[in-house]
Amino acid sequence: MNTRLIRFAGLLLLLALPSFTNPPEPKPPSPAQEGLQVPGPPFTEGIFPCTGCHDGKAVKLNVKRRVLTDMHTDIDLHHGPESRWCLDCHDAQNRDRLHLASGEKIEFTVSYLLCGQCHGDKLRDWKVGIHGKRTGSWNGAKQYLLCVNCHNPHSPHFAPLKPLPPPTRPDQIQLRKGGAR
Amino acid sequence: MTDLNRTPAPEGCEPSNDFGRRAFLGTAVAAVATALTGCGKLSKEEFLQHNFKELSKDEVLTVIARLEKEYKAKYGKDVKVATTGPLPGVIFGYALDLSRCIGCRRCVHACVKENNQSRDPEIQWIRVLELDKEEGVNLQHAEQYYNPAEVPREGHFYMPVQCQQCKKPPCVKVCPVGATWREKDGITVVDYNWCIGCRYCMAACPYGARHFNWGEPHIDAKDVNPDTHYLGNRPRPKGVVEKCTFCVQRTRKGLYPACVEICPTGSRKFGNLLDKTSEIRQILESKRVFKLKEELNTQPNFFYFYGV
Numbered sequence: 001m002n003t004r005l006i007r008f009a010g011l012l013l014l015l016a017l018p019s020f021t022n023p024p025e026p027k028p029p030s031p032a033q034e035g036l037q038v039p040g041p042p043f044t045e046g047i048f049p050c051t052g053c054h055d056g057k058a059v060k061l062n063v064k065r066r067v068l069t070d071m072h073t074d075i076d077l078h079h080g081p082e083s084r085w086c087l088d089c090h091d092a093q094n095r096d097r098l099h100l101a102s103g104e105k106i107e108f109t110v111s112y113l114l115c116g117q118c119h120g121d122k123l124r125d126w127k128v129g130i131h132g133k134r135t136g137s138w139n140g141a142k143q144y145l146l147c148v149n150c151h152n153p154h155s156p157h158f159a160p161l162k163p164l165p166p167p168t169r170p171d172q173i174q175l176r177k178g179g180a181r
Numbered sequence: 182m183t184d185l186n187r188t189p190a191p192e193g194c195e196p197s198n199d200f201g202r203r204a205f206l207g208t209a210v211a212a213v214a215t216a217l218t219g220c221g222k223l224s225k226e227e228f229l230q231h232n233f234k235e236l237s238k239d240e241v242l243t244v245i246a247r248l249e250k251e252y253k254a255k256y257g258k259d260v261k262v263a264t265t266g267p268l269p270g271v272i273f274g275y276a277l278d279l280s281r282c283i284g285c286r287r288c289v290h291a292c293v294k295e296n297n298q299s300r301d302p303e304i305q306w307i308r309v310l311e312l313d314k315e316e317g318v319n320l321q322h323a324e325q326y327y328n329p330a331e332v333p334r335e336g337h338f339y340m341p342v343q344c345q346q347c348k349k350p351p352c353v354k355v356c357p358v359g360a361t362w363r364e365k366d367g368i369t370v371v372d373y374n375w376c377i378g379c380r381y382c383m384a385a386c387p388y389g390a391r392h393f394n395w396g397e398p399h400i401d402a403k404d405v406n407p408d409t410h411y412l413g414n415r416p417r418p419k420g421v422v423e424k425c426t427f428c429v430q431r432t433r434k435g436l437y438p439a440c441v442e443i444c445p446t447g448s449r450k451f452g453n454l455l456d457k458t459s460e461i462r463q464i465l466e467s468k469r470v471f472k473l474k475e476e477l478n479t480q481p482n483f484f485y486f487y488g489v
Binding site: 125128129130131132133134135136137138139140145150158160161162163164165166167168169173 | 271283284285286287289290302303305308325326327328329330331332333432435436437441442444445446447450451452453456459460463464467468488
């Protein structure tokens, strides 16, 4: 009986050992939790907090889909299907927040969680530094940018740029005093 | 030869005493130096300086002090010349996302500013090629002088080409004097004071990454970047070859190269190939990657990839 007990205890100990030597690895924290600097979203000056106007009194809540005529007429929505509109992302109850598909409210500073719901592959790449711009130190602290720093969330296609001047053609290089220039 | 030996020296050249002979030899060395280099600007110290790899610590300090003095005199401001060595356990790698680059040339001009390239005559280390989407990476359809009002142009993609920091650099192989070599962190560098300007390396490089100072390099004093490295962006003399060094003066301090910092689309990725968590390793492990002219077996540490 005694030997059986000892054997049983030994077996238990053996089974338990791996859990002591290899504690489960903690889940990798998201960039915001890692203490990585994510700059604030590029709000138009004076537009935030949204509750400055959308307080439920001055501007009444209107959940009807419509073409905006009084305010925000500068917003040209070119993002995803035709059916998309403001309150798909902006929270109706608290305009200073966004909301995920689950209904969970999130701050504007972690808007990448919202973007990542559809663009999961980009979010994954962005977290490891493949997608998006990183500055700072290749072996130390890096600065990230939010998705919305490069992509206008209402019209996310990267805007075309004017290219800087091309190189001089060899036949345009002129001889000047003091040698070939 | 025997006839020549018998010919009496002209009287004017006859050394009269020991001091006269020394003075004569000194003048002769200076004259030979002038004749060899084609200009009289070279100081005796500069002429007698050895290959950077063979210098002792003290000699390096002397050389740096001399260079900093020269730059101060030329540009009227303090130019620091660093000699920071390679970091242990680091081999630099670079990746460029062809699906994101829009060909805006911000990198080309940021590179010129950072690395003190001559503005006149113009030298640029990065060349951005405009390619046809229908043709793919076909260099016969490459255009480097494109200049539309806006990029990207419909039906085109863009491919910046610069030094690929090869593991088997043909440029190093052909250098007859050992003035260019691959450092331990994978950067191929040039000792501008040892380079004889033969341009064999330019002929050998399949990427057109090396550039020659045909004229006296000109940079306005206000535009000179004073944070320099001996093997990198210090102002160059006329008649030497120069190239991209992954911004050795920045990257050996832990910073990103200037082209990475400026890129508005985040197409340029840089990091340590020996670090499993670096961006560059993530790209190599999870994206479709290719090397330019892989068939030449130059083994670049510069990769092109498609991020989509």
